[in-house]
Amino acid sequence: MSTVNYTEIIFKIKEEYIKYTRVNEDGSVHFTLEMPVAEQVCPHCGASTRKSKGKRPRDVKFGAIQHHTVTATYLQRRYKCQECNHTFIEKNPFVSRYLRLSKTNMEYLFRQLGEKGSFTEMAKRSDVSVSTVIRYCSKLAIPKPAQLPTVLGIDEYKGNADGQIYQVIITDLRNHSVVDILPKRDTRALIQYFKTFS
Numbered sequence: 001m002s003t004v005n006y007t008e009i010i011f012k013i014k015e016e017y018i019k020y021t022r023v024n025e026d027g028s029v030h031f032t033l034e035m036p037v038a039e040q041v042c043p044h045c046g047a048s049t050r051k052s053k054g055k056r057p058r059d060v061k062f063g064a065i066q067h068h069t070v071t072a073t074y075l076q077r078r079y080k081c082q083e084c085n086h087t088f089i090e091k092n093p094f095v096s097r098y099l100r101l102s103k104t105n106m107e108y109l110f111r112q113l114g115e116k117g118s119f120t121e122m123a124k125r126s127d128v129s130v131s132t133v134i135r136y137c138s139k140l141a142i143p144k145p146a147q148l149p150t151v152l153g154i155d156e157y158k159g160n161a162d163g164q165i166y167q168v169i170i171t172d173l174r175n176h177s178v179v180d181i182l183p184k185r186d187t188r189a190l191i192q193y194f195k196t197f198s
């Protein structure tokens with residue numbers, strides 16, 4: 001099986017976006033990605049344009065597959081709106097603005113929050129440092145649910161909020177989703193939390 005086949009399925013990188021592929025001796029893979037010129041909608045005025053204004057390289061971390069890291073240099077194209085003269089970056093399926101983790105890698109990282117595991121393991125699987133995992137996870141605000149699911153999962157969760165080593169993760173077992181993460185795992189904190197629901 002070629003690298004490209006599962007690259008598209010797992011990392012959502014289409015074959016036609018790959019300019020170069022480099023497979024290193026340690027098995028890690030590095031892509032050079034570029035998207036073709038396509039019609040873009042100006043985010044400032046809504047006009048359409050195809051006027052490309054050059055490309056800028058961005059480093060993207062896609063995570064790891066079978067312990068081999070997958071990284072990319074994404075040559076992100078800029079466009080110039082001919083109506084309002086603003087320049088803007090193209091829309092892309094790989095990475096969000098200002099971030100270095102690919103979209104699929106972020107999804108993967110957050111999916112791991114529902115599983116038991118340490119930040120160290122999460123970091124390893126996503127090919128980032130532990131501090132990056134913590135930084136991304138702390139950005140993730142889980143809104144307090146309006147009501148609790150019928151079947152609740154309560155488990156300890158290894159984190160570092162509020163100076164506590166263990167937090168409590170509350171999950172919806174039927175839908176396999178995270179309901180909330182509570183900073184303390186003592187009984188009183190749990191009772192206080194559940195008291196807020198009718």
Ligand SMILES: [Zn+2]
Binds near residue numbers: 042044045046047085
């Ligand atoms: Zn415009």
